Amino acid sequence: xxxxxxxxxxxxxxxxxxxxxxxxxxxxxxxxxxxxxxxxxxxxxxxxxxxxxxxxxxxxxxxxxxxxxxxxxxxxxxxxxxxxxxxxxxxxxxxxxxxxxxxxxxxxxxxxxxxxxxxx
Amino acid sequence: xxxxxxxxxxxxxxxxxxxxxxxxxxxxxxxxxxxxxxxxxxxxxxxxxxxxxxxxxxxxxxxxxxxxxxxxxxxxxxxxxxxxxxxxxxxxxxxxxxxxxxxxxxxxxxx
Numbered sequence: 717x718x719x720x721x722x723x724x725x726x727x728x729x730x731x732x733x734x735x736x737x738x739x740x741x742x743x744x745x746x747x748x749x750x751x752x753x754x755x756x757x758x759x760x761x762x763x764x765x766x767x768x769x770x771x772x773x774x775x776x777x778x779x780x781x782x783x784x785x786x787x788x789x790x791x792x793x794x795x796x797x798x799x800x801x802x803x804x805x806x807x808x809x810x811x812x813x814x815x816x817x818x819x820x821x822x823x824x825x826x827x828x829x830x831x832x833x834x835x836x
Numbered sequence: 837x838x839x840x841x842x843x844x845x846x847x848x849x850x851x852x853x854x855x856x857x858x859x860x861x862x863x864x865x866x867x868x869x870x871x872x873x874x875x876x877x878x879x880x881x882x883x884x885x886x887x888x889x890x891x892x893x894x895x896x897x898x899x900x901x902x903x904x905x906x907x908x909x910x911x912x913x914x915x916x917x918x919x920x921x922x923x924x925x926x927x928x929x930x931x932x933x934x935x936x937x938x939x940x941x942x943x944x945x946x947x
Contacts, residue, residue, distance in 0.1 A: 751936070760838060761874075761882065761925055763936040777935050813881055820888065822872035822927070826881035 718743045718825045720814050725830030732804050732834070738797040738814030738827055746770075746792035749818030752799045754810035755829075762810075764788075765799065766818070782808075804834045839864065840926050840939035847945040848916045856942045858909040858926035864937055866907035869929040873902055873911045876923045885924075886911060913944070921946045 724736040736752070751766040765788040768775035776788055787800040797814050811831050817823035841859040848854040858871065865871055871889050874882035884893050886902035889909065899915045909928075913920055926939035 760941040761927075761938040762838075763938065766936070779935055780933070820870040820929070822884045822887040823874075823882070824884060824887075824893075826883075829881060 718816070720816065720825055720827035722812065722814055722827040722830040725812065725832045727833045727835065728804055729836050730805060730834055733800070733802045734804065734832060736799040736801070736812055736814075736830060736832070738799075740795045740797065740814075740816075743816075745790075745795035748816050750790065750797045751815050751817060751823065752788060752797075753813045753815050753823065753826075754808075754832075755813070756807070756810040759810075764812070767797070768818075801832070804832075806834050808832060809834045838940045839930060839933070839937045840928065842924075842926060842939040842942045844940070845943045845945065847947055849947045850916055850918065852916050853912060853914045854916060854944060855913075856911045856924055856926075856944070858911070858939045860907050860909070860928060860937075862907060863932040864907075864928045864930040865904065865909055867931055869931070871902065871904060871909040872927045873900075874925045874927065875920075876925065878922075882925060916944075916946055918946050920944060 719741045721739045752764040765778045767788045785803045789798045811829040813829045814827045815823040816825045846854045873886040875885045876882040885900045889904050890902045901912045924942045930937045
C-alpha cells in the first residue's frame, strides 16, 4: 500500500524558515514526479511545486505565490521529498500535503499533511 | 487565487442528482488538459473520485460521473447518499501558469 508521510511542520515566526519532509514507501519513488500541495485553514487546495522523477537535472516548477522563497528537492536513495521554505508569511499558514502525480494523471496518492503556522 | 471556478455549495435530498460545475479558460480545460475531481471529507486528505475527465478509480461508486464541454467541466452525483456529503474540487493543468490548478471547491450537503 502506497504511503506518504509528511513531517516538519510547526509554528514559525514571519520571515522564518522551515523544512518539510515526505517519506515515501511501497512504490518505486524514483519513477514518479512528486508535488507539494497546501490548504490554508478553511480554504481550498493550492498546488505549490512539483519535481520530476530524476534527482539531478530535475524539472521543477513553482506556483507564483512561492517562487523565490520555496525550494523543492528529493533524495531518491532515501525515497524522500523535501520543501525548504524561507521568508515565510502569514499567508503561508496551511496544511502541506505531498502527493504523487504528473502530467495528465491525477494526484492519486496523498500524505496525511503537516500543519505549518506562521505567526508572531 | 484559483483559476477554476466552482459554486460554493450545492445540496440535494437523498436519492436526488446534483451537479457541480468547474469553469476554466482556454489555457486549462479549454486547452484539452484533463480534469480530475477530488472528494475531501473533514480532516482528511483529498481522494480522487473521477480522473481524466470521465473515469472512476476502482472502489468509487458509479453514481459519480464527469464530463467536459469547451472551457468547463462537471461532476454529477446521482442517487445522492449521506456519505457523499463532503467538499469537492476540480483540478487541471494550466499552460499559462505552467502549473496545476484547483477549483475553488464546492460543499455538497445532503438534506
